[in-house]
Amino acid sequence: MKHWSISCIVSCMVLYSTGSVAAGVIHVPSDQPTIQSGIDTATEGDTVLVAPGTYLENIDFDGKMLVVTSSGGAGATTILASNTSMAVVSFIGGEPKGTEISGFTITGSGACGVFCDGSSPTIKENIITGNTSSRDNDSPGIDLDNTTGVLIKGNVIHSNNANTYGAAIHLEYNNHDDTICYNVMYGNTGVGEIRALGIAYGTLIYNNTISVTVHSGILNQSSGSLDARNNIVFFAPAWAMKGEFVAEYNCTFNNANDYEFPPGAGNIYQPALFADTANHDYQLLPASPCIDAGDPDPQYNDSDGTRNDMGALPADYNYPIPVGLHLSAVDSMHVLNHTPTFYWSFFDTIGMQAAYEIEVGTDVDWVVAEMWASGEVYSADSAVVYAGAPLMDGITYFYRLRVNNGSVWGDWVGNFLRMNSRPTVPGLAWPTTSTPLRREGISLFVDNSFDAELDTLLYDFEVYRNSELTDLAAFDYGVAEQTDRTQSRNLPELSSGVYYWWRARVTDQLEYSDWSMPVSFTMPAGPVFNVPADVPTIQTAIDIATDGDTVLVAPGVYHENLVFSQFSISVIGALGADSTFLEPAVPDSTHIFFGSGDGAGTELAGFTISGSTAKYGLYVNNGCKTLIHDNVFHGYAGSRNLIRSAGDSAYSRIFHNVFWGNGGTACIGLLGLGGAAVDVINNTFDGNSGGIYTFGGMAINNIVTNTQSTAISGFYPVDYNCVWNNNPDYDWGQPVGYSNLSADPMYVDAAAHDYRLLPGSPCVDMGSPDPLLNDPDGSNSDIGTFSYQHTIYPVATTIDFAPELDDNRVGSETPEIMWTYLDTAVTAQTQYHLQIGHDDDWSEAELWDTGPVTSSVTNVLYDGAVLETHHRYFLRIRVHNGLDWGDWRHKSFVVWTWINSLIRVPTDFPNIGAAMFVAQHEDTILLAPGTYSGDENRGFNLVARHITFLSEAGPDSTVIQLDGGCFLTAGSDTLPDVQPLGIPHGAGLATIKEICFENGNPSLKYNGYWVWGSISAHQCLFRQNPMAMLVEYPGAGGAFECRFDSNGTAILLDGFPEFFQASNSVFVGNTMGIVCESVNNFFTDNIFAHNSVGFQSFGWGTVFLHRNVFYANGASVCGSPDMSCNIVYGHPTDYCAAAEQIGLNGNISADPLFCDTTLAITDVYALSPLLPENNSCQENVANVVQGCFDCGDVDGSTGPADIADLVYLVDYMFTGGPAPPDISAANMDGFGTVDIADLVHLVDFMFTGGPPPVCL
Known part of the structure; x- marks a missing residue:
């Protein structure tokens, strides 16, 4: 049977990590070097299986349904945050049920351990420790926003530090049906080990063991419903459970207060009797009142079939067992002794220890104990020295032990150990040769070493006067590692004109590396110091x-x-x-x-x-x-x-x-x-x-x-x-x-x-x-x-071409080149010299060089190598006045033989960037179906041109991928942040049609479609971007017939853009629909559905909302917009501006009666208030169409046929009553027009068991 280790909760994770392994398995690091690269490579349903070790990274599941688990359990496998400003593990891409993270120690973040937003993962059998949160209402342990069906099970969450609330787990915004069970929490700081805020529906919290450090154990400040049962909560300075929720069959003791509201049945108030509270061993002793005291409902029974034991560690084990199995006074992640001693205590309800058996292996399958199998040893000893094959540095090993009471053997109990690895020898970075060092006193630089356990490293520096390294001149010991390179203190005891030898080593504070090979240097005088050739940094040179x-x-x-x-x-x-x-x-x-x-x-x-x-x-x-x-x-x-x-x-x-x-x-x-x-x-x-x-x-x-x-x-x-x-x-x-x-x-x-x-x-x-x-x-x-x-005259000015489309485009491959002769003295042109090349490097004029031409004419027909359309060329010309040549004058031009061109990508040019380079005012760039990614397909400057971007086949098959590296657009403005799709200030007008923009990079400030100018997007799809569209002043333009699906923020109007419009667009499943920080903007005929917030404006001017639908959002409309003829329905509570304006100016709260509430299509039933005949504005709200009916729903009330529909049909057919809202719903038999046969069909169905209506 399964045994939960008394000595170390981790051991159960080592031996019994339950992350399921799918058919497709990616091994880390053997198949992929990092966990994130494993995730990136994996496809839906795959398993990323991680070997023991420490992995310096932050991971993001990228919306995939994957199992990421370890082969060695949480104690042996650590994810240490490489970017401390981000969560160690992120589920922010809508990951569905079936997604799992299990078997890791998750640590080192300054944001939180695991962050879930809009996702439904399983988080189990992890150790989440050593994280902090700097923001209010963010948990350093597990932070849940807008989640549904998350399962948090069997984790140890300890020693995390919250800024305010949610010491271990925090639920915020709209959380539904999340489960938190069989977790151990202790040593965390923050108000509420588990805290719910906002709206938390159906949250089930059961069988957790919670040692409270600050304030309360379970804190409900949400408007939803929580159910807490079978938990053990103790040591709370304020409340064991605060807030109103169901609380039954819990054990609370040694708390300042137990419950703020009267609890339910089955609660007890006695000490739980843990094995070793001081060392956080929360296994229940046999006499514990919590055993078989949990909810008697069989769904909560322990794994052995008996009634539920309260707390996270049920007493479902077979005696006798070894208690406190460990290596004495040794950190199990940094074992130095290659023959360690294993210690335990014998525990049984009867009898004494008669024998023990220990096994050590390289994995946890125990088909064979690869390193050592002691066999049955009949002894009462509670310690044994390792006597197996040699243990190697840097390797994780697993061990297990069982004991015998003279009659029976008990359960195996397991743990792990990792042999510490020495850090690599530091590389001597500077000085490495006879570097010219002028001042008395220098600093030494080493390239940082690598340590497999990612321990904190300290460096030692020594400088000697002789190559034998016996005459020490200077030293600096215990220098903390710095970024990339580590620098010693300044060493003023070193003098000019002396030869020195220096070396360095490093320690992980457990073992030292070898010393580096010594390198010599001298300190001669030198007036110039080159950085970085002579010295590595400017400050060192100073x-x-x-x-x-x-x-x-x-x-x-x-x-x-x-x-x-x-x-x-x-x-x-x-x-x-x-x-x-x-x-x-x-x-x-x-x-x-x-x-x-x-x-x-x-x-x-x-x-x-x-x-x-x-x-x-x-x-x-x-x-x-x-x-x-x-x-x-x-x-x-x-x-x-x-x-x-x-x-x-x-x-x-x-x-x-x-x-x-x-x-x-x-x-x-x-x-x-x-x-x-x-x-x-x-x-x-x-x-x-x-x-x-x-x-x-x-x-x-x-x-x-x-x-x-x-x-x-x-x-x-x-x-x-x-x-x-x-x-x-x-x-x-x-x-x-x-x-x-x-x-x-x-x-x-x-x-x-x-x-x-x-x-x-x-x-x-x-x-x-x-x-x-x-x-x-x-x-x-x-x-x-x-x-x-100042110019040297004479010069050629006003350089033009014929035919010329505009100042930069030439309409012929053999253009006429014209100029005006200008001199400050009254002279005439006697010669000209003209050159044309591929670039402005005039060491060679690759295409045409006239040489000096004796002539007074100021025009010439091009007579050089072939010029190709859509290519840019460079020209320079100088003129002579009979005495001197003047300055060269320069101009570039593009040969353009297409008028108002249609530029095809990739037929004419391989990518969007190349097409943009040659496109001119009023051109159209037509994108063939496909996915466009990389720097060459995003980030460009319109330079006051009106360009139309159009896809051949629509957004479903034409995608601009915004993830990955991006570049800063060159042009009329330099911006402080890199943008994935940037159109800088003064960029003029662009029209973008039928293109999909997806997967913006969350590490960038603006992540999707960034607008500085007047940009119009038509029939475009924006999906899964942290921010889909950012519009900054001067703004204008808009989004027309677009769909914004599952973005962070769909549209943000920032910097006071005016006259931006969004119309006939659908905003579904976004965190924020539209955030408007500007004035005089218009939003008409849009649908906002299933967003956390539909629309948010700030009171800096007038914003107009007309004929929009707000359906099933967390919040509909916030701020002070001018609202008319809007439909607002289905959010948890009316608040913000929506509640204030319902009933005014044609704004109503009514079910829009969508045919498809997921809004894959936007048709409605006949009685929908969006149709003009059904609303007081007598306008079509959101330009919907009647597109569905329920067969037999004669009265249009939606739903299956009932007696009201029968009455309605009789009234229509025989007494002159109104026609059905949708006549097709009354055609019960599916033949011809509505007649007596349809009435008979309906009566037969409703009263005699006849066939249902068919309405074909």
Whole structure:
């Protein structure tokens, strides 16, 4: 018989894990390396069978009906969260019954252990421990939202920490018919070990053992129904069971209060008599009052057929048994001794131990004990030393033991052990050769080691003066592991000009790895430090540099917070800001700090710097002398200043930088006594929250545009600046100079952050006349970051083609090329030179090079290699005035011989991205049936074109898959988050028809169809996206005749888009139907059914709901929309706006009488209030049609024929009564028209057992 281990609840999971194994079995890690890859590979009904070990990952069942189980049980198999912000195990794809997770230790999440939303899995025989939740009303153990029929059975849930409620299990929103049974819970913190909130119908909680740490055991704060029976609840500081629900046949003891409401029958109030409460062994002792005291209903009987025992561990075992089977004072997951000793205590109702038998194996089938079988040993000893085959490191073994009382053998009791594996030897990352180290004191870097048990690792570093490793120069022991690489402390005891040898090792705090092979290095002088070629990080280079040194940073993305020391050094992006990106490793800490006393000329240049959320992004401290130039700053999201200069900053200069899209009160804040010496010169600021605050220093030659608050404020000299479209340009106290401008600076392309100046800009040559600030060409300084590049004349301007469809498309493969000759002097063209190629690399003109042509004509017919339609080409031309050649002028063009083209994918182009590249205004992209996935099929920029996306065969066969990796669309705007299908700001208009968008990536911010512009979706299907459609301003467009099925949020209107419409669309099975955070939007003739919330608006303006149906939603309409002629029915309770407006303006609460309540089709019965003849608005709500009837339902009341239908038919046929709502329902015999034969057929059916109506 099955025995529940007294010593360790885990042992029953080891020996008797009951995850069923299906025909299709995927083994992890032998078939697939990770559990998630096993899930991804599996098909419906498969089993993913996981070998013992620790797996660093978060898993998501992706909507599949699978069994994921372990071969070794929960004690030997751990899933440790790799992303602590997510649940370890997620069921969020509508997983059906038959889905199972069993036999794992689930741990390490900062969100929760297991999260279920809209799914019905089985969660059994797991250990769920060591998780926390940071949000209110989220359980760190098991969190259930909108679930139906979940089974939580045989788990141990302990030592989890809730932020507020639901210490072990939490039910929220709409939960139906969930079962929680045979679980053990202890050591969890949070209000309510099991807590129900919202609506929890039919929840059955039985045979659980609950040791309460905080507040209460079972807490019902829902409006549903709970049934609690056969549970043992004890040690509750507040209530064993709080709230109103059925409570029968429970054992409660040592609680501050037992029940808030009067309980039912069969409850007892005595100690349960556990085997070992202190060590959480909750097996019932033979004298326990809980044995055979549970609900006598046979459905609750124990597995041996006897009456139910209360609690999670029924006493259905055969004596004698060994109690407390374990390895003495040893963590079973980290066994070091290769001949361990097994200990137990003998327990029997009669007699003493006469013999024992122990077996050790590599699995739990016990057909053979692979490692050791002691045989029957007649001894009263309660300990034995392992004497089998050698145990190997890193392997999990299973053991079992039984005892004899001189008459009979009792049940086997099992457990497991894992031999600890030593971590791998760390790799020496830096220094590894004679690296040029300048400063006294360096840090050492190692590549992190691997530990099979994923233990916390500590590193030891040693540095020696000799290769024999006998003369120790420096050391650093017990360094906690860092991300990817681990760094020692700074070692100032090392000196320049000395050879050293160093090594490292690592410990899992149980065993050490071997030492690495030693590597030598020296510390010679060197003026340039290349990152990462010479040194691995920028900060390391700063630490070892001294006065006059340069840190040259190669292109790449660097995640570091930098601290400059007292030396004057230059930190330069080698190829400039376009290719060298600096982001903080800790966003809420100051990104770059220039410390007090930095030498004259400390320099930071050539980076794109972004991502800080700290109060100050860059902080220039008292006494620093800094040069900050030629950088791009964007995306600062802190509360105060992007760059802060405070105190006596001596002489510093901030020049030739670009600041765009930053938050905070000001991009630059100059404060303090010496701030007057900080100059802000020739910078460009655009689209920031604040501009320049100058309570010290001066601001000259800057452009500040589109600032949300004041552009320039303060009390110090400000002159020769250009301000435009700020709010306001200056504050009241600003001493505005005589030479400031207030005019549009005329950027080349502000939307693309190209802040060069166009010809004619008022900022050209209008900067300070100080010769020290002159432009590179010697002319008077321009205002802003970029000096205007003066043209060398003569030039060819107004380059055009014939035939030309628009500025970029050429309507011929042999076009005529035309230009206008322009010179500042009165000259004439004497020569031209024209080149055309595949790209703008002019080392070769691949298609045509005219060479210098002596001619005054300003047009020429193309005469090069063949040009192909739909291909982009590049052109450049220069002209001569008889004395000199002028500048080259450039233009690109696309050959386009199709007018208003229909572009077929994949016939004409292999993917959507390639088609988008060549598509022009008013073109149509036609998608053939199929599934389109990958980066090349999502993420594109319409660039003010109106493009129609159309499928050949409709959404059922044309799918754009949104899961997997995505890319940021290039174009007129740069966005803070990657979007699966992105259409950036200013994108114009797109029409999308008959396409399915599915499976958005839940790790992305916006997961389905993301709109910034005016986009219309027609007859499209959006399904299983965490967010199906996000619309941000300016909005407009809409969703027409679309279906939104099983998404998180179907449509979110964010950022105040106006005039968006959704009409004739169906929203079914979503968590949220439409969330409207905007005004002047219109929602007409839609159906919202089976959503958690149908419609949510916020009170920021008028939103119009007209002729919509809200059916069987958790909540229908929330907020304050303007409602008319809507049907609201079938939600658990009328609340939010729906209840307030029922009965007004034609809004009613009535069954819509859908033919198919799942809404696979939207036809209705004849008496449906959606039809105009049945509602006071006399309008067709949701544009439904009568499409069904129940044969014999003559009066249209729906349902089978009854006496009322017979009366109605007689009245119609003989006394002039009204016709049946659907005449077909009265054609009982299925022949001809309605006549006396139909009446006879109905009477025969109802009274004499005749055949039922057929109504063919």
